[in-house]
Structure formats: structure tokens, C-alpha cells
Amino acid sequence: MMGSVLALCGGVGGAKLALGLLRALGPDELTVIVNTGDDFDHLGLRISPDIDTVLYTLAGVADEERGWGRADETWNFMSSLRQLGGETWFQLGDRDLAMHVERTKYLRGGGILTDFVGQAARHLGIAAQILPMTDEEVRTIVETDHGALEFQHYFVEHRCRPQVRSLWFAGASRTRVSAAVSRAIFDASRAIVICPSNPYLSIDPILSIPGVRASLKEAIAPVIAVSPIVGGHAVKGPTAKIMRELGIEVSNVSIAAHYHGLIDGLIIDAVDNDQVREIAVPVHSTGTLMQSLEDRVRLADEVLAFAGALAIPRLERVLSPGPSVGLFA
């Protein structure tokens, strides 16, 4: 079964599966909606960490080893900034800087982020559509035992050390789903994939945009999540630590519960097969670690096959006039 695929993701882990999907699909069959809750202003520049990770990853210019930023990067801007007494807690590579300078100029000129990202993707030769979750200002706030921290301050400056008490997305309730995001969800015919990004920090901001959750529930394509939890640990980043601090068991059962009502199926790692019976939606278990490009494409292929198997039940559910799922839920 052919048709277009939509992926929702944050930074590194999600971008890896997005790259797998891009390689598994034909040109222009993939759209990626990316978290912008981590975006912030730094040194007068607008920084969109997750958007840039997705752009660099899909363009094949990301630094795989470091996990963020561009390959063959140099750091002379930072060394000169240090000499001038500037703020150096957030690392900006020389190559990476061009993206921030161009984006800041574009937005200050009255352009919207969606258009800037589309233009950057074209210049980088990416045959997929990449969409920020919103063109409006939404900030992920981490409430911690050290007070409320904006995401980058929590993540980079404080290195995720403070204990998380809750998370919220400042400004989200005042936004509306953008025309481009709305259209992308409507157009997705083959699969909607929630990538193995942090559900609380990377996916929830996207779902917090008014209209997104409802549109996903009405979409004709099956919604498949790939769990970021493997063997009781997060593959990368603070997902497991945050789950513990929020009093959530670090397991795929928790991930399934978190996406309850939204997903038609969950993909988990084969090491967690014992959890399958506790998960209320169909589960596909396989190797979910993505070390090589082959791993990513193989996992993408399995995601697409699993979505294919869930396509008919999904259609029946979405199109049925039953009381449990309404078109305007």
C-alpha cells in the first residue's frame, strides 16, 4: 500500500527514524512535524534545536557521534566569543551558526518559521516536508526542585540534574494548529508515526497545540508509536529519569498508557516482549535500536508494514458512527 506518511518527532532519536522513513519511502512521500517547544533566543539569535537536528539528519550533514549539530564542525566562533566575555554555556558551531543567523534574519523580516524551514530543506536537498509544530511561540517549561526552567536551561545549562515535578508548554493554549500542520495530518494516508522521541518533552508539546490531537484522532491513517524505552531504560537523553521523577514506571506499558486513545499500535523492542500482554493496543516487537542507517531503514519498513496491517481496522474505527470515537472528539 502506497501513500503519504507523517512522522512526529523531537530531536536525535526521532530524527533517526525519520531518516529511515525518508530512505524507505519515495521522494515527497514523507512529512515530519517537529517539536519547537525547545526553541529559544540566545545571543540575539533564534535557535530551533529539534528542527535543525531533523534538517541536518535528513540532509546527511549531522554529526552522528556527537548527536547534535553538523559534521566536520569547527568551534572558532565559540573560542572568540569566550575571549569577548560572551555567554558560552550553549555551544554553537561555526557551520551551524549560518542556520541561526539566516533564521533570525528571516523571522525578523516578518517571515514565518514554516516557510524558513521549507526553504532550508530545499537548499539542503531534502526530499521531505519538514514542518515546525507551530509558527507561534510555545516554550516547554520544566518545573523542578530548582524552580521553573526553560527547556534549554534545564537540558544544557543544568544538564538535566534538577528533579522534575511537572512539565508545561507556555503559550500553547493560545496557539492554533497551523494550516500546514493541519493539512499534513489530513493528507497522511499510509501512516502517522510517533517517533521514539521523549513523549513528555518532545511529543507532548506537539500534542499540546489546540487542534492537533483532535486532527490525529480523525486522520484516516493508522497512528503508530515507536517506544523510546528499551529494557527499562531510555536509549538516549533524560526520558527514564523524568519518568521516575514524575512517578511513572519506566516501561512500554507506561508509554502505551500515555498515548492511549491516540495510537492504533505500539512498536516495542523485543527485549520487552513480556510486557505485550499488559498493553491495550496491538504491539509489534522488533529490534528498535538504530545504530546504523540499515537499522533505521529496516525499522521504518517494519513501521510501515505494521501500519499496513492496522489500516483497515483504523478506517473502520474512524469512519464508524459509533459513540466511542466521534469525528470531533
Next chain:
Amino acid sequence: MMGSVLALCGGVGGAKLALGLLRALGPDELTVIVNTGDDFDHLGLRISPDIDTVLYTLAGVADEERGWGRADETWNFMSSLRQLGGETWFQLGDRDLAMHVERTKYLRGGGILTDFVGQAARHLGIAAQILPMTDEEVRTIVETDHGALEFQHYFVEHRCRPQVRSLWFAGASRTRVSAAVSRAIFDASRAIVICPSNPYLSIDPILSIPGVRASLKEAIAPVIAVSPIVGGHAVKGPTAKIMRELGIEVSNVSIAAHYHGLIDGLIIDAVDNDQVREIAVPVHSTGTLMQSLEDRVRLADEVLAFAGALAIPRLERVLSPGPSVGLFA
């Protein structure tokens, strides 16, 4: 005779003599007033080419061979900018960028250029005061056979090719001399040195700030210019070409005439000794080419000695109640 020295300069040629003066003097004896008529906004960043050349030169981090920017520079920002389809006619090095980003942030935050430059000079360990000619917006406009061009477009984008018809300094008449510049002229007790910068493009903008010319005429220190013309040529840059296009003979006689009423003495290169009799002010002739640091310090020493010889006549002239020079000329 000791005391403080004030230098007026533009970019490269002037900065070389400023460095010679810095080495010839003790710490905190030198103030440099720098042209900002070439400043412009590019990629959303505020660029101050002459200020930065002076900062980098006095800090010992300038690229001597290229003549602008920083030593050990890399160009990865530019290569990435090109990839993104950005404007690449103006080269910004990776190390250099930190200055532009920090300056832009400082000015957008409501700070003034004078304070930013003072802070940058301290961070770079420069034992001299560097002052922008003004904190207000003055733009050097080059009227050419290709129309009116802002300086950087004339200089970099069009490589000085258009024929110059006239020059003017947009905004200058609406400005007032800053407290810092006014104070620096008042405080100069040993010498005021007009560096061998382009008189029309680099020194005239400084003199166009209302109050500067009058303050220089009232200053107690002798005003010495070092001619940028050697053997009928400019040592560097478009000075000679512009003089020809403006119908001015390319000679030290023209330079002396240009600064008539302002200078107490002119330093010319020994190859032009035949022009001495046509110059109305005292002349000191010597080697004015500054290839090595030794050349710069030696020329600076000669400038200071020449100023010493002109100190008494200057004082007599400035303090005399004669009709030819008034305190408020």
C-alpha cells in the same frame, strides 16, 4: 614631553600607525577615534569594519596578510551560509562573527557602541581607549556613475569600480559629538594624529560630526597628519583612484590643502621631498611605509617628536586672542 595622544583613523593603514603609537607610548596614554561611516547591517548583524580592524590590530589578533579580519580565521560559517542560499558577497570569518553577534546583541539591548567597544577592548587586553566617532547612525554614501552606493556596497560588492562623483555622510548633520569623543579631544595634551587613512572616506566622516572640527581647532595638542600618498600613489585602497575621479591631484600638496586650517604639520614620505616647498604647514619627511612592527613604532616616534617640536607654536596660536583663530571657530 609626556601626555596623552589622540589618533583619528579608519581601517587598515590608520590602524597600523595606531599600533605603532600604542607601542611607543605607555599604557592608557593613547585614545583612538575611529570612523563608523562604513558601519552597516548585514544578515541582521551590525558590522563596524574600521572599529574591528582597530580592535584586532591593537590586540595583535589581526590578519596582517589579508589586511582585514582575524588571524587563523576559518570560513565554515560562509560555506554553510552559501549552502543555505544566503548572501555571501560580504565575507564573515568564524572568529570574527563573535564580535558582530555580541555587538548586535548589545546594541539591541539598548547599549551604545562606545560602551560595547570599550568592553571589547578590555576583553582583548588593549591598553588604549578606542572610541567610535559617534554612537548615532552616519552612513558614508558614495555618489557614482552607477548611482548612490552605501560604502560597503561600493567597496566590497562593486570593488571600488564605479567612478566616484562625490561623497557625503548621511545623518552626520543630525548627530552631535559624543561626550567621550569631546572629552578625548579636550584631554589630548601631547599630540593629535590624523593617521594615514583615506582622508575622504575615513577621516572626513569623523570631521563631519558637528563639533569635532571646532574641538580639534581648540585643542591644546598640535594636530599632525600623516599623508597616505607616497610617490603619487596610495599605499593601499582606493584613495588615489577617488582623488583622480574627484579631480584632485594625487599628491601631498592636495592632502595638505584638504586638512588646511586643521593641521599644524604634515608628515610625508621622503620620496616626495620635492613637494615640501608647496605645502603651507611645517613638513617632516621620512619613510612612511609600515611593513614591520618596527616601521610602525619608528614612525610613531617620529610623529611624537614632530608634535613636540610644534607644541609651543600650537599653544601660542590656540591661546592667542588673534582674529584668525577663535576659540569657537
